[in-house]
Amino acid sequence: MGHARHFVRLFGLVAIVVIAFLGARAQVVPKDFGTQGPFRASAIPEAAKREPRHLGSEACSDCHAKINDAWAKGKHHTPQCENCHGPGLLHVKVMSEDSVDAYPDQIKKNPKALRVTSGIQECEWCHLKTFERPSTLKSIKNVERHIIETGGKYTAASKCTDCHNPHTTVVK
Numbered sequence: 301m302g303h304a305r306h307f308v309r310l311f312g313l314v315a316i317v318v319i320a321f322l323g324a325r326a327q328v329v330p331k332d333f334g335t336q337g338p339f340r341a342s343a344i345p346e347a348a349k350r351e352p353r354h355l356g357s358e359a360c361s362d363c364h365a366k367i368n369d370a371w372a373k374g375k376h377h378t379p380q381c382e383n384c385h386g387p388g389l390l391h392v393k394v395m396s397e398d399s400v401d402a403y404p405d406q407i408k409k410n411p412k413a414l415r416v417t418s419g420i421q422e423c424e425w426c427h428l429k430t431f432e433r434p435s436t437l438k439s440i441k442n443v444e445r446h447i448i449e450t451g452g453k454y455t456a457a458s459k460c461t462d463c464h465n466p467h468t469t470v471v472k
């Protein structure tokens with residue numbers, strides 16, 4: 301029966317670990333976690349208070365009237381400016397001021413504060429044929445073949461914007 305002591309110690313140790321875990325968990329899990337689902341209930345009002353980073357194409361029209369006009373009248377008015385250029389909140393803030401001195405280094409290095417377009421990646425997001433895309437959206441099956449079939453010369457540096465105006469889709 302001398303071996304029973306080993307089990308008592310083992311169970312004692314397990315009990316200490318379990319109690320320590322439950323204690324630590326009670327300390328670090330926020331009080332409102334799980335009241336509405338597997339998340340912090342106060343995360344909802346917190347997220348709702350944040351300033352939206354996407355502004356919509358209308359917010360670009362004052363300063364970029366010519367592009368906005370061409371875009372609105374053309375075949376490409378479904379994708380919004382920010383679909384390709386990224387969220388505009390910081391760009392508009394920075395461009396409305398005289399200097400970027402008050403901004404962090406990131407903005408000083410990229411004073412337009414926008415995503416850099418590649419002229420090919422943005423186009424592939426929507427126009428490269430996949431099973432999921434609606435068949436009504438005109439698409440290309442293969443970049444190289446499309447460029448060759450339309451009379452271009454394909455190289456590693458080829459871009460869709462070599463031929464298409466991105467704002468109207470019209471071939472230059």
Ligand code: HEC
Pocket residue numbers: 355356357359360361362363364381382385387388389391392395396412414
């Ligand atoms: C307060 C005026 C203002 C507003 C509003 C504004 N822009 Fe600009 N934007 C500028 C200025 C000034 C430039 C720099 C001059 C230029 O390249 O035309 C610029 C440049 C750009 C460029 C060229 C970036 C580059 O790297 O050369 C893009 C793209 C752009 N804006 C997109 C947008 C989009 C999208 C919006 C709407 C979310 C927008 N802008 C709203 C003033 C504005």
Ligand code: HEC
Pocket residue numbers: 357360361364367368371376379380381382383384385417418419420422461466467
């Ligand atoms: C389908 C993607 C797409 C959409 C939508 C789009 N752009 Fe662009 N835009 C581009 C690309 C790509 C370039 C770079 C053009 C190049 O390199 O020839 C560009 C260039 C620009 C430039 C700088 C060069 C120039 O032509 O003066 C501005 C400013 C700009 N866009 C503003 C806008 C605004 C404002 C809207 C919405 C009304 C918009 N863009 C919508 C893809 C887009």
Ligand code: HEC
Pocket residue numbers: 375376377378379380383384419420422423424425426427437438460461464465466469
């Ligand atoms: C966010 C999705 C989206 C992105 C990104 C996008 N497009 Fe489009 N594009 C569309 C939609 C939607 C249409 C169809 C417009 C309609 O019929 O309302 C279209 C239409 C076109 C057309 C066909 C116009 C016609 O003849 O009917 C061409 C060409 C085109 N886009 C080229 C481009 C190029 C080049 C780029 C990259 C600079 C690009 N697109 C990026 C969504 C996108």
Ligand code: HEC
Pocket residue numbers: 420423424427428438439440443446447450451452453458459460461462463464471
């Ligand atoms: C060498 C020039 C050239 C390049 C580069 C190019 N295109 Fe085109 N594309 C054309 C021509 C020409 C047409 C047919 C003209 C038209 O109907 O407007 C066309 C038509 C299209 C169409 C409409 C297809 C249809 O079924 O009617 C789409 C979508 C398109 N291009 C997307 C792209 C995308 C995305 C890229 C970049 C991966 C690209 N193009 C690069 C010249 C080019």
